[in-house]
Amino acid sequence: MNLQKMFEMQKVLDDRIIKEKGLEGQDLLPNLILALQVELAECANEWRGFKHWSNNQQPNLTKKVNCVDCYGSGDKNVRLLATPRVTCPVCHGSGKVIDSYPLLEEYVDCLHFILSIGNRLDYNDSETINIILSKYLNIRGILNPKWLFSSLISTVAFTRQNYINLFINFFTLGKRLGFTFEQIEAAYMDKNAVNHQRQQEGY
Known part of the structure; x- marks a missing residue:
């Protein structure tokens, strides 16, 4: 996965949105954090595994x-x-x-905001990216998605270490949901193009 390229693509999109919506100089970090929490909840809703009250707890894969x-x-x-x-x-x-592909689409929507937060906080450097990827590749054991969703939604203090942990937990969640790096990257590229198109059409 070329995470550096994804940070760069997200920055291009975010800069376009800021310019076209007249948001220069505004503190958008609270919006990004809330948006991430909303998207994580939407992703959990497509996963369905927490819905003990429902007979259908299977994820909405397609x-x-x-x-x-x-x-x-x-x-x-x-x-x-x-x-x-x-x-x-x-x-x-x-x-x-x-x-x-509802579950993957919601997962990738989360990724857009995680990348935006990293760009906003300047956590998009090669050292941080290498730490994220190397720690992810060395994860032993897979946590239950319920705990991963809960942990991700409650993460709001973004020190560099918290951000690294957020990303590792997010990629761990993706692995637990059955997504490969290749699927995540391809879906991100597709959605990034859709988001640019939406801006073009006055979204």
Whole structure:
């Protein structure tokens, strides 16, 4: 996994958002922390393993949905009622039902905010990245996702060591959910492109 590249890609996206939304000079760290906590909760909701009251505690790994960009119309700009309309790049104009990967998508949404927090706090240097990756590769034993979600959601004091621990726990969670580094990186790249497209469309 090229974590340095992902930090850089996230910085480009964040800088674009800050510029286009007129947020220069504002302290956005509290927003990023809250957004991460919300996304972690949404990820846990797709995991479902904590729902002892439900007969369905299986994770939502895949589901069939209408194209998320065009809602099955085949037309990319259907939400904006923009003209001229163009063929949807997700379903290629077919308007067909496509596969969605809810748990991985929510997990990667979390990753966007973890990277943003690291960029904001200047924890994106090569030494920190090497520590994160080397510690992750040497993890012995896998914690229960319930404890990992709880630990991640409650992490709010971002010293460098806390940030490193947050990232290690996050990658450990990903491993426990069955995701490979390759899947995580590919899903991140896809979602980063979607986020740029959303900015382009006035999200």
